[in-house]
Amino acid sequence: MERWTWRSTSPEETLALGRWLGERAQAGDVFLMEGDLGAGKTLMTKGIALGLGIDPEQVTSPSFTLMQVHHGRLPLYHMDLYRLERAADVEALGLEEFLEGDGVAVVEWAARLPEGLRPEEGLVVRLDVVDEQVRAVELVARGRRMEGLLGQLAMGEGVQQGPDDEQRKE
C-alpha cells in the first residue's frame, strides 16, 4: 500500500500512531514530516520516540538546534529544517549520513529537503490542521519496506486508538 489517510481526533491519537510506527521502526528508516506550524510534527515524533523506548519528555522541537539525538532501542535522529530556506543550506549540513545511518531519522519540514537528498525509501507523514483537536493524517510510502508497514496499518493491526473502517482509504 502506497498511501493511507486517517483522521486523528486528538493529540493522544497522533501520539499513538507515532508510537505504532516507532515500535516497528528499523535502523535506516526515515520519516519525512510535513505540515504547517502546530500541526503536530513534534508530537508525532514524541510518539515514534515512545515506540523506540525513549522518554517522550526528552523530545522537544529542534527548530533552533536543528538536530537532536536520542538513544533508545535504536538511535533517533530528530531533525528540523524549519529555519532553512534554500536547498544549498540543507545540502551543506551533512544530514545524509544520518538519513542512511544506524538509527531512525525523523525530518520535520521535510519538504525543504532538496530532491538530491530525499531518501529513495521512507515514509512521508503529512499532518494538516482540521480544527483545534483534529488533524488530517496522510502517510505515503516510498519503497517496499514502508509499503509493507502501511499494509499492516490498513490490515487493522492498527494503532491502539486507531482508525475505524470508514476512515480508511486506499
Next chain:
Amino acid sequence: MAGLARDGLILGIETSCDETGAAVVAGGTRLLSNVVASQVEIHRRFGGVVPEIASRRHVETLLPVVRQALDQAGLALSDLDAVAVTQGPGLVGALLVGIAGAKALAYGAGLPLVAVNHIEGHIYANRLDFPELEPPFLCLIASGGHTELLEVVDWGVYRRLGKTRDDAAGEAIDKIGRAMGLAYPAGAELDRLAREGDPEAFSFPRALREGFDFSFSGLKTAALTLWRQLQDREEVPLADFAASFQEAVVGVLAEKTLAAAREVGAQAIAVAGGVAANSRLRQLLSEGAAALGVPFYVPRPAFCTDNGAMIAAAGYVRWQRGERAGLDLNAVPNLSLDG
C-alpha cells in the same frame, strides 16, 4: 600583566549558533574585552539561522574576533591563563569551528583548555554585570533553543526544576513573529510592537502545566489560528495581537519562575538568554522579585544574547576548580546541564 594574571585571565570563545564571540574576562567577573561578530544581517536575508553560512562565517571571523578581543584587552595570548570554549549545546558544525580554534590557540600558547556548557554560560552572564551575585539563586534561561528553570545550588552545581516539553519560549516567539511578517530576529520587533498594544485584547491558553515545566506548542498553534482569523479584518490589530501573545509567553515564564522561587525559598532570582532582553519579562520578574523581597538580576541586553564573555566567566570557575579539556575535546550538540 603579572598582577592581572593572578586573577585568572580567561579567553572565552562562543560559536554555538549565530554569533562568533570572543572575550577576555579576569577573575570571572571583570570584562576586559568582548567582541561579537553578529551574523544577524546575513541571517535576516534568509529569515533565520542558516547553518552552512553560520559555520563558514565562524571560520572566517573567529581568528579576527579573537585577535580583536586580545587587542582590546591589551593582552597577548601568552598572558592568558586558559582558553574556554563552548562545547554544546548548539549546531554541531558551528560548535566545531570554535572548538578547533580554541584547541589550536591553547595548544600553540601552551594554555589549558576548558570546556563550557552554553546554557551555563548564559547564567554566568549575570556575574559580568553583578559580581556580587553568589549562589544559591534561581535562574531562568530562555532563548530560541532553550527554556530552563535552574536552581544554582553552587557555582557549577545545578538542579533543574523545569524545562520546556516542546518548543522553547524564544522559538515560539520567533515562529509567531515570522508568521506576522516581522523582521528577524522577531523577538525585538515583537517587544517593540507589544508596547503599543493591549495585552488583554486577546486571550490565549496559558498552558500552565503541573510543576515547573513549560509548554509553548499549544500556545503557538492557538496564536497562529487566531492570526489567520484576524487577516479577514479590515485592519489587522497588529500591536494588540503582539502584546497579547507576548503576555501569554512571558507571563507563564514569570509566573513559573516566581512560583519556583517561593517553593525553594530562593534568595535571589536571575534571568538569562535572549528572551531575557524582553522588556515585559524583565518588568514582571522585577516586580515579582520585589514582592518576594529578593534581589532580581538581569544582564544588560548585550550579555543576554550569545557572547564570548559569558563563556569566559563560566570557564573561569571551571578552570579554578582544575577542570581541563583534552585536545580530543568534541562538540556535544545536545549537551545537557543536569545534576
